[in-house]
Amino acid sequence: MAGMKLVVNPLVLLYHKVSIATGGRLSDFSLRYNFRNQVFFARKFHGNTFAAYTALVESAAGIARVVLRGDTIRHLKLRLRALREGFSMECGPAR
Numbered sequence: 001m002a003g004m005k006l007v008v009n010p011l012v013l014l015y016h017k018v019s020i021a022t023g024g025r026l027s028d029f030s031l032r033y034n035f036r037n038q039v040f041f042a043r044k045f046h047g048n049t050f051a052a053y054t055a056l057v058e059s060a061a062g063i064a065r066v067v068l069r070g071d072t073i074r075h076l077k078l079r080l081r082a083l084r085e086g087f088s089m090e091c092g093p094a095r
Contacts, residue, residue, distance in 0.1 A: 026075060032082045039086025055083045 022029045035058060042051035062079045065071040 026071070028078060031075060031078050032085075035079045035082035036086040036089070039083050040089050040091055043087070044091040051087065055087070058083060 018025055022033075024030065038058065039051050039055055042054040059080060062071070062076045066073060066076050
């Protein structure tokens with residue numbers, strides 16, 4: 001904005017608490033929108049083939065999370081539902 005001054009302090013540090021407003025990294029909200037939107041944006045900007053690849057990789061990663069990191073089957077099912085939802089959304093032309 002014209003006439004406004006910007007003050008910068010290079011010594012200031014900001015910390016980002018991941019997904020704190022949405023309930024954390026493994027909240028239903030965070031999982032649903034993260035995985036749904038990955039497929040949506042892959043379809044919109046790279047096409048269905050790349051979106052299918054993205055969904056395949058994310059599905060395999062979800063299974064690995066259950067086996068190796070202790071995520072629940074419920075988390076995996078939520079991720080898979082979100083991926084399907086990403087394919088069902090109307091994405092229109094890329095801008």
